[in-house]
Amino acid sequence: MEAELKRLIISALKLEDLSPEDIASDEALFGESGLGLDSIDALELGVALRKTYGLKVETVTDEVRASFATVASLARFIAAQPESGDGP
Amino acid sequence: MTFNPCAVIPSHDHWTALPGVVAAARGQGLAVFIIDDGSGEPAAAAIASLHRPAAGVTVVRLPDNRGKGGAVCEGFRLAAEAGFTHVVQIDADGQHDLDALPELLAQARARPKALVSGEPVYDATMPWGRRIGRWITHLWVFVETLSFSITDSMCGLRVYPLAAVTELLAGEGVGAGMDFDTDIMVRLFWRKVEPVMVPVRVTYPPGNSSNFHMVRDNWKITRMHTRLVLTMLVRRLTGATAPPRHWAGLAERGALWGLRFVVAAHRLLGRRGCMAVMAPIVLYFYLTGAEQRRASQRFLGRALGRQPGRLDGLRHFMDFAGRALDAFAAWSGTLPPVAVTCDTPDAFARIAADRRGALLVVSHLGNVELSRALMAPALRQRLTLLAHTRHAENYGRLLREFRPEAAARVIQVTDIGPATAITLQEAIERGEWLSIAGDRVPVLSKDRVVPVPFLGKSAEFSEGPWLLAGLLGCPVHLLFCRRCDEGGWAVSLEPFAERVELPRGRRVEAIAELAARYARRLEAECRRDPFQWYNFFDFWREGA
Numbered sequence: 234m235e236a237e238l239k240r241l242i243i244s245a246l247k248l249e250d251l252s253p254e255d256i257a258s259d260e261a262l263f264g265e266s267g268l269g270l271d272s273i274d275a276l277e278l279g280v281a282l283r284k285t286y287g288l289k290v291e292t293v294t295d296e297v298r299a300s301f302a303t304v305a306s307l308a309r310f311i312a313a314q315p316e317s318g319d320g321p
Numbered sequence: 322m323t324f325n326p327c328a329v330i331p332s333h334d335h336w337t338a339l340p341g342v343v344a345a346a347r348g349q350g351l352a353v354f355i356i357d358d359g360s361g362e363p364a365a366a367a368i369a370s371l372h373r374p375a376a377g378v379t380v381v382r383l384p385d386n387r388g389k390g391g392a393v394c395e396g397f398r399l400a401a402e403a404g405f406t407h408v409v410q411i412d413a414d415g416q417h418d419l420d421a422l423p424e425l426l427a428q429a430r431a432r433p434k435a436l437v438s439g440e441p442v443y444d445a446t447m448p449w450g451r452r453i454g455r456w457i458t459h460l461w462v463f464v465e466t467l468s469f470s471i472t473d474s475m476c477g478l479r480v481y482p483l484a485a486v487t488e489l490l491a492g493e494g495v496g497a498g499m500d501f502d503t504d505i506m507v508r509l510f511w512r513k514v515e516p517v518m519v520p521v522r523v524t525y526p527p528g529n530s531s532n533f534h535m536v537r538d539n540w541k542i543t544r545m546h547t548r549l550v551l552t553m554l555v556r557r558l559t560g561a562t563a564p565p566r567h568w569a570g571l572a573e574r575g576a577l578w579g580l581r582f583v584v585a586a587h588r589l590l591g592r593r594g595c596m597a598v599m600a601p602i603v604l605y606f607y608l609t610g611a612e613q614r615r616a617s618q619r620f621l622g623r624a625l626g627r628q629p630g631r632l633d634g635l636r637h638f639m640d641f642a643g644r645a646l647d648a649f650a651a652w653s654g655t656l657p658p659v660a661v662t663c664d665t666p667d668a669f670a671r672i673a674a675d676r677r678g679a680l681l682v683v684s685h686l687g688n689v690e691l692s693r694a695l696m697a698p699a700l701r702q703r704l705t706l707l708a709h710t711r712h713a714e715n716y717g718r719l720l721r722e723f724r725p726e727a728a729a730r731v732i733q734v735t736d737i738g739p740a741t742a743i744t745l746q747e748a749i750e751r752g753e754w755l756s757i758a759g760d761r762v763p764v765l766s767k768d769r770v771v772p773v774p775f776l777g778k779s780a781e782f783s784e785g786p787w788l789l790a791g792l793l794g795c796p797v798h799l800l801f802c803r804r805c806d807e808g809g810w811a812v813s814l815e816p817f818a819e820r821v822e823l824p825r826g827r828r829v830e831a832i833a834e835l836a837a838r839y840a841r842r843l844e845a846e847c848r849r850d851p852f853q854w855y856n857f858f859d860f861w862r863e864g865a
Contacts, residue, residue, distance in 0.1 A: 263738065272737050273769075273788055276737065279738070279739030280742055282739060282743065283743050283746055290740045290743040291744075293741050293744055301738055
C-alpha cells in the first residue's frame with residue numbers, strides 16, 4: 234500500500250524527477266522539511282486520493298489532518314476506511 | 322446565600338466628612354473598615370482617631386499611597402478574612418447621599434449575587450473635568466459590555482458580592498487608581514455578575530476637594546478603557562482563552578445583546594437614528610485605527626481620482642458601520658426581501674436552476690452578507706462559506722444563536738490540506754456553492770499571489786479562487802451586492818468562467834489572466850460607489 238501511495242503521489246503531482254524509493258514512509262509530505270509539498274500539491278493530492286480510493290472526509294479534525302502527514306499515516310487512514318480498496 | 326455585609330471606606334487625605342460617613346454606616350449596623358491610603362497630616366491623625374474596634378470601626382493604615390483600587394482591595398481582603406460575604410464601598414469625601422444606603426442594602430440582600438451600585442443623580446456642583454471623564458466612560462462601558470445595563474460605572478457607592486470579587490482578583494489585575502471603579506465593574510459583568518443600579522444623589526462639597534485629577538485621571542481612565550476593549554476584542558477573536566474559561570460564552574451573549582440592541586434601535590429609530598447612535602463609536606475606531614484609516618485613504622484616492630479629505634474618510638468608516646447594521650437588520654427580519662432587486666435576473670435564474678456545484682467569488686464590496694440573509698432559503702442552503710479565520714466561525718455561531726436558520730456551513734481554508742480538498746470536492750459534488758472572497762489575503766498561502774493592475778496600479782490578488790476552481794473542476798460565478806442611492810440593494814450574480822483550465826506549464830499565465838479579468842470587473846464595481854469598499858487592507862503594499 235505504501236509503495237502504491239508513493240507512485241500515486243509522484244504521478245498525481247508530476248514529480249517525474251523522483252522515484253518511489255526517494256520518498257521515506259515516515260517523511261513529512263508537507264511543510265518546510267521532508268518532501269516539502271505546498272498547498273496546491275496538497276489540494277491535488279486530495280483530489281487524486283479521492284479519485285483512486287474513494288476517500289471520504291466528513292469534517293476536518295486535527296486527527297484527520299494528521300492522517301495526511303506522511304505516507305505511512307495515510308496508508309493507515311486508507312486501510313481504516315469502511316470501503317477502502319474498491320473505490321471508483 | 323447568606324448576607325453579612327460590612328463597609329469599606331478608602332480615604333486618601335479625606336477626613337472632614339469621614340465621621341459623618343462612618344456614622345451613617347454604623348447606623349445601618351455595618352462593621353466599618355477605614356483604609357487610610359497613605360494620607361499625610363493632619364488627615365492621618367484624624368483618621369487614626371476614629372479607630373474603635375469595640376464600636377465596630379477598624380482603621381488600617383497603608384504607609385504608601387496605593388490608589389483607590391489598592392485601598393479597596395485591601396478592604397476586600399480584611400472583610401473576607403473577617404468572614405463577611407458582602408462589602409459596601411463608600412467614598413470618604415461624603416459626596417454620596419447616604420440616605421440611599423438602606424435601599425442599596427435591601428437590593429443586595431434580595432440579589433446577593435449581583436453588584437448593587439449607586440447611579441448618581443448629579444446636582445450642578447460637578448466639576449467639568451469629571452463630567453468629561455464620566456461621559457467618555459459611559460460610552461466606553463457600552464462598547465465593552467455591549468449592554469446598557471451598566472448605566473453608571475464610576476460610582477464609589479456600591480455593594481460587592483465578596484466571593485465573585487475574590488475570584489476575580491485572584492485571576493486578573495484590576496486598575497489601582499481612579500480607573501478601579503469602572504474596571505472592576507466591567508470585569509465582574511464579564512463574569513456574569515449582574516449590575517443592579519440604585520439612584521443616589523451626589524454633591525461635590527466645595528470645601529472638600531476630590532482627589533480626582535483632571536488630566537492624569539482622565540488619561541488613566543482612557544487607558545483603562547483601551548485596555549478593556551483590547552482585552553475584549555482579543556478574547557472574542559481568539560475564542561475561549563485563559564484565564565476565565567466561561568468568558569467566550571459570555572462574550573457572545575454580550576454581543577448577542579448588542580445585536581438585539583442594534584436591531585431594537587433600528588426598529589425604533591430607523592437607519593439614520595441608529596447611525597447617529599453609532600457615530601461616536603465609529604469616530605473612535607476612525608481615530609484609533611491608523612492602519613485602516615490609511616488603507617481607506619489610499620483606496621479612496623485611487624477610486625475617486627482625487628485626494629480624499631478627512632470627511633471622506635469618516636464617511637467611509639460610517640458606511641462600514643452601516644454595512645454591519647444593514648446585515649443585522651436583514652438577519653433580524655426588519656428588512657423585507659423586496660429590499661433587494663436583481664441586476665442580472667436572467668443570469669441569476671439560470672445559475673439558480675443549474676444543479677451543479679460552483680465556486681461563488683465574492684468581495685468586500687457592498688453587502689454580500691445581506692444578500693445571503695435575504696436569499697431564498699433553498700438557495701441559502703446551498704452555500705458553504707470558505708473563510709480564513711476563526712473570526713468567521715465565531716461570527717457564525719453568534720448569528721446562529723440570534724437566528725438559527727442563519728447558520729452557514731463554514732470551512733476554514735487558512736491551512737488547507739488534502740483532507741480539506743476532499744471535503745470541498747464532496748461539497749461540489751453535492752451541488753453546493755462554495756463562496757470565497759476574491760479580493761483578500763491569499764487563501765492558500767501568503768505567497769500565492771499574482772500582481773495584476775487594479776485602479777491604476779499593480780496590486781496583489783489571491784490565486785486561491787482560481788486554483789480551487791481549476792482543481793475542483795467547477796464553474797465560477799461572481800456575486801456582488803450593492804446598496805443603491807435610492808435605498809435598497811441590488812444583487813448581481815453573473816457567470817465568470819464555465820470551467821477553469823490550468824494546464825501544467827501555463828498555469829501561472831492562466832491564473833494571472835483570470836485574476837486580471839476579475840480585478841477589472843471589481844474595479845468597475847468599485848468606481849460605481851467607492852464608499853462601499855470595505856476592504857481596509859493595504860492592497861498596493863504602499864505602507865511598506
